[in-house]
Amino acid sequence: MAELLSLRETLKKLSEAIGVSGEERQVRQALLELTKDRLEDVVIDTMGNLTARLKGGQANALRVMLSAPMDEIGLMVSGSENFLSVLPVGRLDMRYVAAARVLIGAQKLNGVVLFAPIHKTYGQDELPEPKSILIDTGGKNSAKVGERVAFVGNYAELSADVVRGKAFQSRAACAVLVRLIEMLAQAPLPLDVYVAFTAQARIYGRGATVAANRLKPQIAFLLDGAECDDLPRPEGDTQLPTVRLGGGTVLRAAEEMGIPDQRLLTYVRNIAESQGLPYQIDISEAYGTENANISQTQTGVPSVSLSVPVRYMSSPNGLVSLADLEHTQRLLHAALTALTPKLLEN
Amino acid sequence: MADKALIQALVEAWGPSGHEYMVRALIESHVRELADELRVDNAGNLICRMGSGGKKIMIAAHMDEIGLVISALDKPGFARFTMTGGLILLSLIGNRVRFADGTIGTIGVEGTALIPTEMPTIQQLFIDFSTNGENGGTVRVGDHAALTREFAVRGDRLIAKSMDDRIGCAVAIEAMRALKGKNLPNELYFVFTTQEEVGIRGARVAANGIAPDYGIALDVTATGDTPKNNRMAVRLGGGAAIKVVDSGHIVPPAIKELMIRRAEAAGVRYQLEVLSGGSTDAAAIQTALSGIPSGVISIPCRYVHTTSETVDINDVQACIDLLVALLEQPFEV
Numbered sequence: 001m002a003e004l005l006s007l008r009e010t011l012k013k014l015s016e017a018i019g020v021s022g023e024e025r026q027v028r029q030a031l032l033e034l035t036k037d038r039l040e041d042v043v044i045d046t047m048g049n050l051t052a053r054l055k056g057g058q059a060n061a062l063r064v065m066l067s068a069p070m071d072e073i074g075l076m077v078s079g080s081e082n083f084l085s086v087l088p089v090g091r092l093d094m095r096y097v098a099a100a101r102v103l104i105g106a107q108k109l110n111g112v113v114l115f116a117p118i119h120k121t122y123g124q125d126e127l128p129e130p131k132s133i134l135i136d137t138g139g140k141n142s143a144k145v146g147e148r149v150a151f152v153g154n155y156a157e158l159s160a161d162v163v164r165g166k167a168f169q170s171r172a173a174c175a176v177l178v179r180l181i182e183m184l185a186q187a188p189l190p191l192d193v194y195v196a197f198t199a200q201a202r203i204y205g206r207g208a209t210v211a212a213n214r215l216k217p218q219i220a221f222l223l224d225g226a227e228c229d230d231l232p233r234p235e236g237d238t239q240l241p242t243v244r245l246g247g248g249t250v251l252r253a254a255e256e257m258g259i260p261d262q263r264l265l266t267y268v269r270n271i272a273e274s275q276g277l278p279y280q281i282d283i284s285e286a287y288g289t290e291n292a293n294i295s296q297t298q299t300g301v302p303s304v305s306l307s308v309p310v311r312y313m314s315s316p317n318g319l320v321s322l323a324d325l326e327h328t329q330r331l332l333h334a335a336l337t338a339l340t341p342k343l344l345e346n
Numbered sequence: 347m348a349d350k351a352l353i354q355a356l357v358e359a360w361g362p363s364g365h366e367y368m369v370r371a372l373i374e375s376h377v378r379e380l381a382d383e384l385r386v387d388n389a390g391n392l393i394c395r396m397g398s399g400g401k402k403i404m405i406a407a408h409m410d411e412i413g414l415v416i417s418a419l420d421k422p423g424f425a426r427f428t429m430t431g432g433l434i435l436l437s438l439i440g441n442r443v444r445f446a447d448g449t450i451g452t453i454g455v456e457g458t459a460l461i462p463t464e465m466p467t468i469q470q471l472f473i474d475f476s477t478n479g480e481n482g483g484t485v486r487v488g489d490h491a492a493l494t495r496e497f498a499v500r501g502d503r504l505i506a507k508s509m510d511d512r513i514g515c516a517v518a519i520e521a522m523r524a525l526k527g528k529n530l531p532n533e534l535y536f537v538f539t540t541q542e543e544v545g546i547r548g549a550r551v552a553a554n555g556i557a558p559d560y561g562i563a564l565d566v567t568a569t570g571d572t573p574k575n576n577r578m579a580v581r582l583g584g585g586a587a588i589k590v591v592d593s594g595h596i597v598p599p600a601i602k603e604l605m606i607r608r609a610e611a612a613g614v615r616y617q618l619e620v621l622s623g624g625s626t627d628a629a630a631i632q633t634a635l636s637g638i639p640s641g642v643i644s645i646p647c648r649y650v651h652t653t654s655e656t657v658d659i660n661d662v663q664a665c666i667d668l669l670v671a672l673l674e675q676p677f678e679v
Contacts, residue, residue, distance in 0.1 A: 253488025259364025300388035
């Protein structure tokens, strides 16, 4: 029997698992423990994706893919000295990397990213380049070239609604999908539902392409995280925030590498309006979801992203609102409930 | 000579990337009677088949135009935006944009300078809806817009927004008209594609669906015939440009040579094109499935990605003639 955890417990368990892009084993294992009773045709493919069919699906019904990424940004050991040299995995924000705590490889060696104190930078007070990061392991170590290095971000509950942790961009999405799988298992819909927990999302969404090629969906809903911008602004700056923590599910009207299917975007937006579920429209410039990957497989897959707002998303200290996760789960469930093949007729 | 009324209707239509439905409806009204079969795929591409049997050839022209999308609201009457496709920041200030519902906005820049002298960043630009009240009336975050400007004619020169790539669409439609009723040796798929300006997304998907033997893209290319600009050999009025290479695509020599042979046999003026920045639908078609040899017939165009993209009607006609010459005979690569 799979563990039946609350949303909060699910998120904590998934956030604490380590899964730097390309080495998602721990996260995959945690997800399997949480969902395996509800799934069939489980495949762990060459990319590391976990794909499966939801039990109780209707064979000739609309073939729907639900996906959430598993991986987190981190580092990879590239040279093994007392000060380990490492390379970035995913897009790092160097402002939090200096002095960050890290765990190295499967044996979870402790380390800290090297930084020079401000009075001893000898004039070199600019942030290092991502490719010149060093890790201090306190002396000799057994780290091997190629091992992944994860940033440490302890899970904590800041209030009844807001929690802090690492890898929320992926794991908040995973937590929503885990809960949704449970919901769909208990009250099946007349659909043929496939799920994909994807690997390597933070390195160009490589896993998602392969997962979608395997599952061949007619329609895809992607879960992900979206960066909040509801922070204090300089005086005189009148721009309004677009994505607020606690402001509801983020729907993307445009992404760096393309525009989502307008029929689907409008559909989900209308569902949110009619159900009274909060949503926010965002455009993402700095990064995209796996939408670009999945929508371009086969002869084109209509797809749309539903993202959970995350503050400080690119750092190991992300904040999410559990209400946002609940609302996202309910919105996607409502969208699936009302879904018919008619939506895809032009 | 090429149909100027058709070109005007195409360039003045509204269709930023991902929102090509108005352009698609317009094109559909022109090609419905010309195609043997017509469908719209999952990516929004309009696919028109002419003829059956023989080599399958996909001819692609993209419907979308560069545009922008509201990224955040600012003080009442103003909004921030980001681009969908390669807008040229230098040319934006004072330009007008139009939304799907007809709402107009003007692009302005932060600060107190009456005459801005420095290159802005996109973060410094905003859209002014010229309303006193709410944020641009009904405009919301995520709404897409396109630049707006009327079509103009100066002798043989046509000036408008969105020549990139509605002029390619016009070439395709004119070729379909010329081929209608002929006994075609090839199975032709004229595809009016989506989302070229944001990463060549439509053409790739269409190629996966059609699985053609060969691909031909119709798109604009830059020129090297303006003052202090001699890095590129293509010039306006020099004829159809047969692409040799661009930054995303090396045309297989056999395709390029077939185009040259057909141009010479049909007496069509042509020039060879080497483009150092930019690419076309053909780059995606060429790498779709297990590889589809693809070439490009380019329409020379000045001021690409501005609201005054300029082409020469004689070049447009040469492109039509070359395309027809290629398609009405066996595709002997």
